[in-house]
Amino acid sequence: MSSLNLSKWDLHKHKVKSATKISIVILAVLASLLQINIKGEKTIMQVFHAGSLTGPFSKYATFWTLLNPDQIIDNEGYGSATAIRQVTELGRQADLVGSADYSLIEKMMMEKQIPGTNINFSSWYIIFARNKMVLAFDPRNNPPFLYNLLDHVNNWWEILALPEVTFGRADPWQDPCGYRTLMVWALADRYYNLTKDENPQLINLTLFRKDPMMGYSGPGTTLVKAKEIDLVASLKAGEIDYLFIYESIAIQHHLSYFEFDDHCDLSNFSLEEFYNKVKVSRASPLVPGEGSPPKKAKTIQYGLTIPTLAPHPIQAIIYLQFILMNPQFIEGMGLKPYSPLYASDTTKVPAPLKSLCTDYPLA
Known part of the structure; x- marks a missing residue:
């Protein structure tokens, strides 16, 4: 059986923190530029996530909006399957979906087509943490x-x-x-x-x-x-x-x-x-x-994806990069982050996220 490379956060946190400081500045500037529109309105980023991600995602949203005051992160927590159904069954738009079981993204989004189209609700996932x-x-x-x-x-x-x-x-x-x-x-x-x-x-x-x-x-x-x-x-x-x-x-x-x-x-x-x-x-x-x-039954592994029809895809990528580059937030709340992260298929992951991932051996 293939083995997973479990978290190296403790070994490399000093490197990650240094890189993160630089990345946060770059991301903040990019995100701020992206939010500028004619009316000066704030962009609302919709996130549907597992209830067990409520604490970490609230913290990410707080830090992100401090860096990007022109952006609002609207987090909604559900059971993971219900969170995904907000997109696949209720037709609601989302910029980011977080599931306590990555395989639900695969079964409910990657293998299911958007009605009236030949494209799926998502084409990739990233596994970013474990739990028990x-x-x-x-x-x-x-x-x-x-x-x-x-x-x-x-x-x-x-x-x-x-x-x-x-x-x-x-x-x-x-x-x-x-x-x-x-x-x-x-x-x-x-x-x-x-x-x-x-x-x-x-x-x-x-x-x-x-x-x-x-x-x-x-x-x-x-x-x-x-x-x-x-x-x-x-x-x-x-x-x-x-x-x-x-x-x-x-x-x-x-x-x-x-x-x-x-x-x-x-x-x-x-x-x-x-x-x-x-x-x-x-x-x-x-x-x-x-x-x-x-x-x-499988090991508890959390997954994230950006839906194919996300209303703000570029901002979503930047925000997801911020989340993935700051594992200390989830680690401090009891989750076990992966490093490197595991992707369903690195060729389909957005370019800015590719360097953070390796292919999941069991995908």
Whole structure:
């Protein structure tokens, strides 16, 4: 199996920062020139992104608009699939799309034509960061059986299955964190294989027992919302005790968290072959009748693209270059940046971004 060159940020941050200072000045001048129009109006850059990118993208927007006061960055966060559907199904224009799963860009944009044309919604993606799944909690709420969890007195799935415990998960149709939660369950079944079966299901069935999809409405019913970021408020308010979520979200919201074995948390590319043995359903527990084909488990990798019909393509390229050349913003918020970045096809990536990328070995 091909191996990925993981982040070299710590090794080369001094070089990147020096280059970035120069680049920021150049980019700021270029962007300012591009924003000048006859009426002196500000250009609004529309960005649709994964909910887990809300913190980093807000910071990027703040810094960018300080450098370019004639430009507005309009960030809208959704579950990644819903973010992409803003463009592909609702017909909204976007200058940049950021997904918590790069493969959604491939399936939903690069392989789908714009109605009435023979061109696709996008022709490339760039993979720029990794993340991992954790089980978050707020110790101020004194969640039940916390010390049993942290001291490994009981297995985490045994604790979550108790009627005294309520946990949250995102909708797998709308949000990658939702289907990745189900992947954690399935991978735990395969890794621990408590029943020694060829296709173990014990942990999966145990956790689904309290799920609304199973018609359960008793004590400890699992709470499902559209995207993972919506569940953070529920966790802090004590509506749920535990939450399946990305490590970066837990860090950004100052939550404590329990870490799964890396065979289960989707963080380790060297375990990609093991991850790939699992597929999960993407049937929506919130939107009746909605769902997508089963999803194969993969390492959590974030992707970015500029839609083919972006209203401000040149500005979008410059802004994306600024984002990619400043990985310290996402790193400080719990994401693991790649260096070099990985592109679906470097020949199709805009010229100013080519030097930052290498071809993704599994594209």
